[in-house]
Amino acid sequence: MIEQLTTADQSLLSLIDTPDFMSQTCLVDLDHYGLVGVEGPDAAKFLQGQVTCDVRELANGVTRLGAQCNIKGRMLVSFRALQLDEQRILLRMHHSLIEKALAGFGKYIVFSKAKLHDRSNHYRRIGISGPAAESLLHAALGTVPEQEGNWVAAGDHIIIKLDQQRYECWLAANAEAVIATLSPHTVAAAENLWTLLDIRAGIGEVRAESYEMFTPQALNYQLVEAINFRKGCYTGQEIVARLHYRGALKRHMYRISFAAGEDILPPPGSVINNSEGKAIGDIVMAAYSNPQQAEALANLIDEQLADAWLGPKKLEHLSLPYAIPREEKA
CATH class of the missing domain: 2.40.30.160 (Elongation Factor Tu (Ef-tu); domain 3)
Structure with missing residues (x-):
């Protein structure tokens, strides 16, 4: 597999290699991500029995990393989960896994009062990173989350704070106007930069090529609050828990x-x-x-x-x- 660099990333490579790289604020189109919506009265209850993270922790503006596993404890999809309200939860994942996620969750949701939807087209996904990220977002949208891993709504837009200088935004109806406000004050970049920042943050994810390849522990999910060992049963939980309680990771x-x-x-x-x-x-x-x-x-x-x-x-x-x-x- 050969991954060609975009024009934006080609120009950014030279920037990354300069001493002032960390002083730059970059704007990234996150179209390599998609969104799966789990919606209905049983949305949270359904997901609680399917994924490694504790869905109950999504209350009060918290996001969580997590995964859905097969019965052997191998990851089918990885995601960042966000609960819009009592009946709507969004799972952000690599776009190559959207169809697999809809099929995988779909096998178990038929007896729940909840439905699955591809909500990728409902939001324009962008990322902004660098020392001016917070001030630029505050000026453009009027608010930012205070805590890492938390999210806030700015009208119909969603802002997630990944770390002190990095934010993920899911923009709704007037996305182009927001981007036009941010663009003059940022350096354009593409997927390569965002992946690099995830690598440096130690956040791994499943992609189509690694479907059913890794256990959650193989991606250090026990170290980034993406596994809750006390939450109860979910598909693959027995294997994941056995590794935790009976084995030693080598x-x-x-x-x-x-x-x-x-x-x-x-x-x-x-x-x-x-x-x-x-x-x-x-x-x-x-x-x-x-x-x-x-x-x-x-x-x-x-x-x-x-x-x-x-x-x-x-x-x-x-x-x-x-x-x-x-x-x-x-």
């Missing part, structure tokens, strides 16, 4: 860097070997960090981290914003 998701070619990135699921050619892990997602380098999240055997290779390229271990416990109880 592999985790790590951030790595490697030399990049002109336009080739390893797709999700690409195998990582050690120097002896033994498979020791898999790529979760990758992005360019400058014209010569790329970064990725990869699930790797802990003890093999120092001897990880992607083909002929030696992988360098980089830090994450959260600690990975050694000898962690799974």
Whole structure:
């Protein structure tokens, strides 16, 4: 699989490689995401029995990362969940998983007072990152969330605070007017930058290539509040819980860097070997960090981290914003 850079990302690569990159505020079109709506009186009850996160925690403007698993505990979809009201919950996920999510959840929703909808066309999704992100959004929309992981409504628009300098916005009817207000004060970018920022935040996601490949723990979901081990039953819960209570995790998701070619990135699921050619892990997602380098999240055997290779390229271990416990109880 070859991922070609957009014009916006090509220009941004040179910017990323300069000392003042972090002083830039960037605007990103998040059309690589889609939205699934779970709607009806039983929306929350239905999802509570299907996903790894505790849907009850979505009250009071909180979002949660989470996943739907198969009966073997392998992730079918990953998402960020947001509850609009008592009968409407939105799941934001990679667009390549929308149809799979509708089919996967659809098998179980038939006995619930709830329905599934593709709500991708209801919102224009953008991201804004950088030191001026908060002030620009406040000027354009009149409000921003105070806490990381929380969301607020600005009319029909939705603003999610991912971290101190990064926001995700789902814009409704007058989206173009909001974008026109933000654009003169920002640098245009595309999917590569947003993926890079997710990588640096240690937030992995399932994509079509990694469907049914990873357990939630393989993507460190136990470390980013995307699994609640006390919430009760859901599909695949027995396997996920068994890893937690009876096992010891010997592999985790790590951030790595490697030399990049002109336009080739390893797709999700690409195998990582050690120097002896033994498979020791898999790529979760990758992005360019400058014209010569790329970064990725990869699930790797802990003890093999120092001897990880992607083909002929030696992988360098980089830090994450959260600690990975050694000898962690799974």
